[in-house]
Amino acid sequence: MLNHEHPFRFRLSALARARAAAWCVLTFERLWPRVITCVLVLLMLLSLTWFGVFNYLSYWPHVIVLWALLFIAIGSLLFISGFHFPSRHDIDRRIEQASGLKNRPLETLYDKPVNDDNNAFAKALWAEHQRRMAGELQNLKTGVPETGMTRSDPLALRALVVLFTVTAFAYSSGTSGGRIADLFDFSRPVNLSRMRVDAWVTPPAYTGKAPLYLTESNLQGAKIPEGSKVTIRLVDGGDATLKLHDKQTGKTENIGALEEHDTTKTNSRTFETILLSSSELTLKTRHYEKNWNFDVVVDRAPTIRLTKEPGRILNGSLELNYALDDDYGVEKAYVEITPTSSVKETGLPLYDAPDIKLLIPRGGKGDARTVQDVSIHPWAGSEVRLTLVAEDGAGHQGRSETRTITLPQRNFGNPLARAVVEQRRLLALNTLSRDRVLDMLSALTLRPEETINNYTHYLALRSIWTRLRLAETDEDLKNVADFMWQTAIGIEGDNVNQAEKNLKAAEAALRDALRNGASPEEIERLTEALRQAMNDYIAALAEQQQNDGLGQKPSEKAQNLSPDELAEKLKQLEDTAKLGNHTAAEQLLNELEQLMDNLQVSRGGSGEEGSQTSEMQKQLDKLGDLMRKQQETLNDTHKLEDERERGEKTPEEYRKDLDDLKRRQDELQQELKKFDKDLTDKGLKSGQGLKDAENKMDKSGQALQQGDAGGSADQQSKALDAMRDGASKLMKEMQEAMKKNGNDGKNGDGLSKDPLGRKLGSAGHQTEKNGIPQxxxxxxxxxxxxxxxxxxxxxxxxxxxxxxxxxxxxxx
Missing domain, CATH: 1.10.287 (Helix Hairpins)
Structure with a gap:
């Protein structure tokens, strides 16, 4: 420690700076020779990296070069083991030598004499000596570091390494330069000049959209349909990676490359992914990164709605008119039918609901119409809930409003066939009603000589009864139900049904040919087949209406087609298709199909005879309505009796329902009396059948008043049979009148009209434009x-x- 610090305080700061500089110089001189090798190796490593050498090395050469240089660099650091930092004495000696100081003044400042504690003169003398030595401490220097590298490297080869590094750093800023990150990137080398990236989007097939090739102009914000497949093919791109960032959820996931089965394309990688929401794709490889942003257009669910209420057309089929809409078109549409609560209560139905596929218009959207014959299904005549369902290519569904309807059923003119079908429906809806069906079949065959004219029909009924009694499984019961339908058809006859099936098949074949662009020869053949099927259907329909005991009530939709009009319509369809306008031809086919569905074969009269026939038809309609009401009353009576037997009705409720049935029966009896009187006033013969029906109705009302629902049901059945006999006689009288009348196919104005109600010229050419070629x-x-x-x-x-x-x- 300095003696008398105050005189030398002004020199302490300069001395401290000189000592710090000397410490750095000495440390550098001792450390640099020991680390120069490591530094040069690291500079070589960086130079190789910046020159892009590691971009061209495969995995193992990359690893060997990297770790060899790192091993040399780390190994050279072993020379540091002999390194030690300079002491104060070394620092002072360095300053004294660099500054040219003699007699070591710095050491004198810290020295002191030996055994001078009691000698004041010695202390003063030593202090004066220190002051003089301190006075020499002017312009202290540390000198330039001397590492001795000139002796170990006299040619200064180390400067070449530095020059090489500087050049490499400048080269790294170019397109072919490397990066420091390449040192530890062991992926395959990439030559950007040879690398090729192809990217495209394939929308789902059901959208009808063309693939979109991703170019520079649509990299950002490309609008694509939901469910589109993005394909990215990379050639000579090394070990590229693809990441998907979902903008909606914020999640990021890696997309793996597909396996290449073609061994000749090992230098290519293909990535595929399905986009369900707006996303960003990022492709990365060495020194390359590319982003694609996609705005995914959400696929809306299709819509379907009824444009008209479901109903039964004249031929007995279910008619459905509906409108479809979807952004890309509906792929599939069908009807979902579920039983109402009253049907569910029956418990164990044998059959599933009818399967109805809806027709889809061109383009998958627009108005359409489907006619389906469900009359042969065991559920026919039952109350069901009906919902239309549309489905697009993505599996989205749209549903219409639900309607409660009664499924159309075939009208059987033969009472025996009608009874068999009714028992079949009861059995199909509830397997527990087997005993009741057996009893009804026994009742039908109790007196065959009075009720069954054909012995074959009697044997068929007995066979049904035997099969039903021996049935043990649901499959056996289904076989019985099918046999019951075949028996009913055999009793009634099935010419119209078969002709209608052939007509529908011909229409479907021609429609498919028009949509698939068939040849003119094929169109001509299918049109001829349709013409023959229509003629057969019209003939069968006419025969059925002549043989039925009751005529059908005319409908506003009913169409009367003459043979000439039908032939002209078909010829127009055929010519339009041959001209290549398949859309207009299909429109004509749809119109013709609708006309045939509502076809009514009849012969109109004129003058007094025509008026009489029309009046008789009205009377038949009234009688048919009375029979319908009587049938409903009979059904309600059976239902009430069943509910009483099951204990579902209290005596008060049972009595109240009987009174209501009694009131309805009395009203029907009065209406029948009025109907009989009107027939007599108009000079028409009612026959004994209606008189007997009035008596049976009166007995039925008396049985209801006495609380005998079963007896009332028997009388109501007899009343229905009597009304059928009266209607049959009235129908025969009407048929005789119709044979005397003719129909010239003209309208009151003397001008012909086509089946669509459009006026025709004198030569039969259309004079109105309706979107179909003239x-x-x-x-x-x-x-x-x-x-x-x-x-x-x-x-x-x-x-x-x-x-x-x-x-x-x-x-x-």
């Missing part, structure tokens, strides 16, 4: 097509012109 247009188009075909037959035509003419022939 006769003159069709003739002109035919001439043009003939000229095109002749032109195509010339061999000297250029290929481009031939292709153009062929496209004209295929135009739809």
């Amino acid at each position: 006769e003159s247009d069709m003739q002109r188009a035919r001439r043009i097509l003939d000229e095109i075909r002749k032109k195509l037959g010339q061999s000297a035509l250029p290929d481009s012109e031939k292709e153009y003419l062929e496209r004209l022939l295929k135009f739809d």
Whole structure:
């Protein structure tokens, strides 16, 4: 420690700075020779990296070069083991030597004499000596570091390494330069000049959208349908990775590359992913990164709605009119039918609901109509809930409003066939009603000589009874139900049903041909098949209406087609299809199908005879309505009796329901009396059947008043049979009157109309425009097509012109 610090305080700061500088110089001189090797190796490593050498090395050469240089660099650090920091004495000696100081003044400042504690003169003398030495401490220096590298590297080769590093650093800023991160990137090398990236989006097939190739103009915010498949193919891209960032959830996931089965394409990688929401894709490889942003358009669920109430058309089928809508078109539509609560209570139905597939218009959207014959299904005549369901290609469903309807059933004119079908329906809806059906079948065959005219029918009924009694499984019961339907058809006859099936098949075949672009020869063949099927159906329908005991009530939808009108309609359809306008042809087919569904075969009269026939038809309609009401009353009576037997009705409720049935029965009796009186006033013969029906109704009312629902039901059944006999006689009288009348197919104004109600000219040509080519247009188009075909037959035509003419022939 300095003696008398105050005189030398002004020199202490300079001395401290000199000592700090000397410490750094000495430390550098001792450390640099020991670390120079490590530094040079690391500079070489960085130089190789910046020159991009590691971008061209495969995995093992990369690892060997990297770890070899790192091993040398780390191994050279072993020389540091002999390194020690400079002491104060070393620092002072360095300053004294660099500053040219003699007699070691710095050491004198810290020295003191030996055994001078009691000698004042010695202390003063030593202090004066220190002051003089301190006075020499002017302009202290540390000197330039001397590492001795000139002796170990006299040629200064180390400077080449530095120059090499500086050059590499400058080179790294170019397109071929490397990065420090490449040192530890062991993925496959990538040559960006040879790398190729192809990316495209394939929308779902049901959308009808064309694939979208991703270019620079649509990398950001490309709008694609939901469920689109994005494909990215990378050639010579090394070990690239693809990441998907979902913008909606914020999650990021890695997309793996597909396995390449083609061994010749080992340098390519393919990524595929399905996008369900707006996302961002990022492709990364060495020195390359690319982003794609996609705005996914959500696929809306389809909509379907009823445009008309479901109903039964004249031929007995279920008619459904509906409208479909979807952003890309509906792929599939069907009807969902569920039983009402009253049907569910029956417990164990044998059959599933009817399977009804809905027709889909062109493009998967728009108005459509489907007619389905459900009359043969065991549920026919039951109350059900009906819902239309539409489904698009993505599996989204849309549902219409639910309607409660009664499924149309076939009208059987033969009472025996009608009874068999009714028992079949009861058995199909509830397997527990087997005993009741057995009793009813026994009752039907109790007196066959009075009720069954055909012995074959009697044997069929007994066979049904035997099969039903021996049935043990549901499959056995289904076989019995099917046999009951076949028996009913055999009793009634099935000409119309078979003809209608053939007609529907012909219509479906022609529709498919129009949609698939069939040849003109195929269109002509299918049109001829449709013409024959329509003729057979009309003949069968006419025969049925002549044989039925009751005529059907005329409908506003009913269409009367003459043979000439039908032939003209078919010819127009065929010509339109041959001209290539398949859309208009399909429209004509739909209109013709609707006309046939509502066809009513009859012969109209004129004058007094026509008026009489019309009046008789009205009376038959009234009688049919009375029979319907009587049948409903009979059904309610059976239902009330069953509920009483099951204990579901209290005596008070049972009595109240009996009174209500009694009131309805009395009203029906009064209506029948009024109907009989009206027939007599109009000079029509009612026959004894209606008189007997009045008596049976009166007995039925008395039985209800006495609380005998079973006896009332028997009388009501007899009343129905009597009304049928009266209706049969009245129908025969009407048929005789109809045979005397004719129908000229003209309207009151003397002008013919087509089946759609449009006026025709004198030559039968249309005079109104309804979106379907007129006769003159069709003739002109035919001439043009003939000229095109002749032109195509010339061999000297250029290929481009031939292709153009062929496209004209295929135009739809």
